[in-house]
Structure formats: structure tokens, C-alpha cells
Amino acid sequence: MEPAITDKDIAIYQQKIIELNRLAEIGQLSAGILHEIKNPVSFVNNFSRLSNGLIDEMRELVGKPLSELSEDDVADERELLETLSKNLVKINENGKRIERIIQGMLAQARSEAAVFEKTDLNQLLEEYSKLAYQSVRAEDREFNVTLNYALDPAVGNVSIARGEFGRVIVNLVNNACYAINEKRKQQVAGFDPVISISTRRVDNEIEILLCDNGIGIPEEIVAKLFQPFFTTKPQGKGTGLGLSLTYTSIVDTHKGTISVTSVPGEKTEFKILIPA
Template sequence: MYQFDLSIESRIIVGISAMVLLFTGFLISFITSQRKKIQHHKELELLHEQQQQLLVEQNNQLEQRVKDRTAELRQQKEALQVSLADLKTTQMQLIQKEKLASLGELTAGIAHEIQNPLNFVKNFSEISVELIEELKQEVREGNDVNTLELAETLSQNLEKIGSHSNRASRIVKGMLEHSRLSSGERRPTDLNALLDEYMRLAYHGLRAKDKEFNCELVTSLDPQLVKLTIIPQDIGRVLLNLLNNAFYAVREKKKYANSTYKPTVTASTNQIGNKVEIRILDNGIGIPDSIKAKIFQPFFTTKPTGEGTGLGLSLSYDIITKSHNGGLEMETKAGEFTGFVITLPIS
């Protein structure tokens, strides 16, 4: 009986020990698991903090880069504004240089043109002085018929003096208008008179530099042409530039052409519907196909260095197309001819 009881007790102790061991193992496992979770949680928190710190640093770096780039762009903008201002100043200086260059070409022609009316004024003044002396004599002698005839002749002479004085005044006025910057003032203008004026001035200007140069001038001006409301000094610059180019082209061709070549520059006006067409044609050297597309580009020129700024045709194109809503086209064949066609709307 005692052995049996001992056996049962042993079994109970063993069972309890096993349960204790099992619980202990479970508890150890649970604690270990919780520690791992706590450790994992701490690691996640640390990782989160590191990520937050990294984001803050990256955000600060990005903000600094934005600030630096903004400052850089501001500096570039300021530099660009300065460059644009310098470019505009340079452009105005070049435009003025082109105008002064064309004015220089006009000077000789103006001197020739203004000398003619001045000669008439001088001659008629001298004749009038003699007529006055004759008139005094006839009055003293009481010859009424002769007195009236002399008075009529004197009156005619004074009219001619006035006419030629006005002619000289118009030439000087045109020169002054050409030399100064355009005022932008538009006024009704006789294009026939303007074209004829600049054609003779351009021709005599070239003749003053080259006494041996001769060219046939042909004009075909529409007598029914209406007056156009334009900026006359600007259109005058265009005409002068195109005519100078025409005379230059025929003079260059004359250097190598045979004796039968006859330099000719033709200028014409024509009213077509609601537009006026001006044509300037020369039988000079022409323009090769390879450079036709460049002819209206700023600073492009076929003339030797020092003989052209390369701005003439570019400025002419802008004056016609932008300032006057017209058109400027070129027709040419290398070695044979060049023609420019200006179209201006009738407002």
C-alpha cells in the first residue's frame, strides 16, 4: 500500500514538474517574442526617425537648391536685361550709322542738285538787276510800252527766282529729313516726285565719286497715282537704298562687260486696285541663287568690306512690311538683272 501511494505521488510530482517546465518554456517563449516585437518596434521607430531626418535634410537641400537656382536665374535675368539694353543701344547706333552712310552718299548728289537752282537764282538775279536799270531809264524817258514790257519780264524773272529758291529749299529739307531719326509722322506724299527726286540724287551722288560712270535713267511714272499717307523720310531711305544698289550693280558689271553693254536703271510706279506698286530694275550683275534667301538678313552684304553695312535691305524690308504694311520682293538672275518690287496699300 505504501509503494502504491508513493508511485502516485511521484507521478503527480512528475506531472507538476512537467507542467511547470512547459509553462516556463511557454513563458520564456512569450517573453522572447515580446522582446523581439519591442526590439522590432524600436527598430521601426528608429528607421522612421532616420527617414524623417533624411526627408528634412533632403527638403532643406532642395530648398537651398531652389534658392540658389532662383538667385542664379535672377542674376541671369539682370544680365540678360543689361545685354538686351546694350543690344538695343548697339542696334540704334548701327541704324544711325546706316542712315549716316546713306546721307554721305546723298551729299554729292544734293550738292549737284542744289547747285542748279542756285545757278538759276544767280543768273536771273543778275539779269533782273540789269532790267531794273533799263526800267529806270525807260521811266525817265516816258516810254510806257517798254516800261510795261520790262516790268513783265522782271516779274517773270522774280517768279523763276522764287521757283528755283523753293526747289533748293525742298532739297535741303529732304536732306535734313533723311539725316534725322524718323518722327513717325505720316502725311500725304507724291510718290512720283519722291522717286524722281531720289533717283537723280542717288545717280549724281555716284557720279561725284566716279566721274567716268554713266547710266541711262528710265522712269515710267503713273500720272494718275494717288498721294499715299506714308512716312516720307522712311520711304525715301528705302528708295535711296534700292537705287544705290542698282547703280552699284550696273557699275560693277560695266567693269567686265563688253563695249555694247549699256548700264540702265529703270524706276516705275503703277496703281493696281487698292495698292501702289514701285519697281526699281537694273541690268547689272544680278544675284546668284545661292544667296537669294539671305538678301534681307541683317548684316548680310555682297559688297566688299567697308562699302556696305549689310543693314540697308534689312531696314528697308522692315520699313515697308512692318511700318507701312506693304511688301518688298526681289526678282533677279545672276549676270543679267535685279528688280525690287515695293507694294504699298492705299489707305
């Protein structure tokens, strides 16, 4: 007779499944990261090449005797220095963007306790939503959606667990893409796929709204969305852990709230409130 499965065994199995789900998310993100990192790398390469050309031009000017330098030469030198300075700023900006993407990937891979740090929340929302979208696009090149942002600059830096909050955004955008893709398959006339993300500061809280115009969610299912292992997706398309972990992160880790409203056939909106 086989030994009975205890509550401890179940807890261990659930933790293993959660860990596997997290690793699967990291794998799914990889394609999006490759796409998102391609643009800043191209910027760095192009501006570096252009800057080398400017330096060659400056060498020619510097090589002239001072007595032969005209006013035009001096003006050209100033213009070259100004352009070179702007190029270096662009290289620095895109280098930092690459660094943020890599740090985000490393934060996703870490499994230790959440570490809170001051983070540009608007920037994080934009970067992780694009990563999630490009990950979906990597699996289905015919899938397209418009990402609309209305991000309040007053939100500024917020103390969050960056990697964990990034996973929240990835989960929500993945679900939004799935809902939109299902509606696309219905060949609805005039359908224009859109995911809208907005932020605003409300007293001592930050409000984040993420809305899609996909297939929506029936009312009887909305109440079950955050339950562990509950999923509306077909077998093999979802573990039922994404929204459960999202709820845990927002409510337990970040001491906030998350709610969802939906109109079947029209839209679904997630509303997150976290302390500012």
C-alpha cells in the same frame, strides 16, 4: 571671367550699328546734295541777274514823260513786265527745289519716330534717285548711268514718312549703281548702264518698280537679301543693313510689300506696293 553678353546687349549693339549706318548714308548723300543743289542755285542767280537788267530797262521807260511814250515803248514795257514775271516764277520754282532738298537732308538726319505727310511721290523718287546717283558719281567720276523715269501723274500726293522713304530710294539706287558698276568692270560689249524707275496707281495701291541692268543676283541669294547684316558686297563696301532697313520701312512703317526678281547677268527689279 567676363560677364556673358545678353540679348539686351546684342539689341543695343545692333541699334548702334543701325544708327551708324544711317549717319554713313547721310555722309554719302552730302556729295550728291551739293551737286543737285548747284543747278537750282545757278538758276536763281542767273534769273535774278537777268531780272535786275529788266528793271534797269523799265526805269528808263518810266523815266520818260507820258507825252513822249510811243506805242513801241508801251509794248516794250508790257514785254518787260511779262518776262520779269516769268523770271520770278522760275526763281520761285528753283527756290522751292532747294528748300525740298534741304528738308530732305534734315529729314534724313532726324532719328525720331516717322512722321507721315502728304508728299508728291513722283517728285520724291526723282529727286532722291538723282541724289543717290550723284553721291556715287562723287566717289567715281568715271561712273555713268542713265536714269529712265516712267512716272504716272495719277499717283499724285501720297501719305508717307518722307525722310524714311527717301532712305529707301537711296538704298535701292545705291545697290543698283553697285550692280551696274560691277558689270561695267566686266567690260561687257555694248553695255549701256540704265536704272529704270516707274510708278502707277493700281486700285488702292501705288506700285513702284526700280530696275537695273547690272550683274543680277543668284536665286539662292535673293531669299536672303532682306536679312539683317547679310551683304553680297566685299568687306568694307556694305553693312548688310540697307535692304533690311528698307524692308522694315516698307512693310512695318508704310504697311506695304517689297519683292525682288532677278536674272543673273542681266537685271534686278525691286517692286514696292504701298497704300495709296
